[in-house]
Amino acid sequence: MAKQALIKKRGRPVLTVVLVLIGLVVTSVAVLRLVPPPMTFLMVSRAIEGEGLSYRWRSLDDISPRLVEAVIASEDSTFCAHHGFDMKAIEKALKANARAEKRGGKRIRGGSTISQQTAKNVFLWPGRDWIRKGLEAGYTVLIETLWGKRRVMEVYLNVAEWAPGVYGAEAAARHWFGKSAADLSPREAARLAAILPSPRRYNASSPGPYVRRRASRVLAAMGTVRNDGLAACVLG
Template sequence: MSGVKRTAKKGRPLLALFLLLVLLASGSVVIQRFVAPPPTFLMVSRAIEGEGLSYRWRSLDDISPRLVQAVIASEDSTFCAHNGFDMKAIERALQANARAEKRGSGRIRGGSTISQQTAKNVFLWPGRDWIRKGLEAGYTVAIETVWGKRRIMEVYLNVAEWAPGVYGAEAAAQHWFGKSADALTAREAARLAAILPSPRRYSASSPGPYVRRRTSRIQAAMGTVREQGLAACVLG
């Protein structure tokens, strides 16, 4: 019996630490529902490496609705319908990755929603380990519950990387087009969305063939987003 008591006592500090971490994480989610997030792990690490940091927070009201439509069209067409996870997209990604592994191509396809990407960018470090993926799932549920879709989109557009050292829609619009994010045309918004998967590789202002083709597909899909109200949870 005394052994059980000693084990229980030893477990108390771990339980207290766990509860403290949960409280800190929960508090951070609640605070950032109303306050702009600080620079992310990725921003800070890249700045330390010497890339610089261009990060300008803008309210969603000061970002062109065309960019909202473009990222929904390109990144997450079911954004307004899911609760943080798109199981069909995850299944498709797993199947595609299994086929790629068989071919030996090594190309990894993701199935993350905008909510998952936002949770990862704001709260976690870069990487693909299982601990980080587990925390990402937890934070995704938290921001879907506490923030709601409009806030998730606002934060996503403000912390996404759009070029080396360039983060957020305002900095991206200035960097690539020399204008504010609220003045982006449909074509410019589609170009920004087109380079999102590899913003360190592609140019939005002087696009190559791949980005031009992807831009055209995204612009066409933006019409579907408008017609079917796929951005209604953000734009009303």
């Protein structure tokens, strides 16, 4: 009995630390439901590398609805239907990457939703290790629960990288098109969505053949998003 009591006593500080950490995490997520996120790990690391930093927060009401439709069409067509994870997309990504590895290639596809990308961008460091992926899953559940879809989209559009040192829809619109995010045309929105997978590689204002083709597909898919109400949880 004495040994069990000693073990129980020694375990209490560990449990206390765990509970405090969980409380801090939940509190930080709850706070960011109301206030704009500060600079992210990615922004800081890129700035330290000398890329500079252009980050301008804008309310979702001050961002063109066409950009919402474009990123849903391009990045996560089931955004309004899932609860943070698209299991079908994850399964497809795993199968595609397995086939690529068998051929001696690299991973070629990801299955992350907009919610997962937001959790990663705001709260975590860049990388693909399993610890970060586990934390990403936890944060995804929290933001889906505490923020809701509209806030998730608002934060995503404000912290996404759109060019070296350029973060958020407002900075991206001014960098690539010399205008506010509120004034983006459907074609411009489609081009911004088209470069999201590799924003450090592609050009939205003077796109090459690949970005033009991808933007055309996104532009066509935006009609489906609008007609089928796939952005209703954000724009409804």
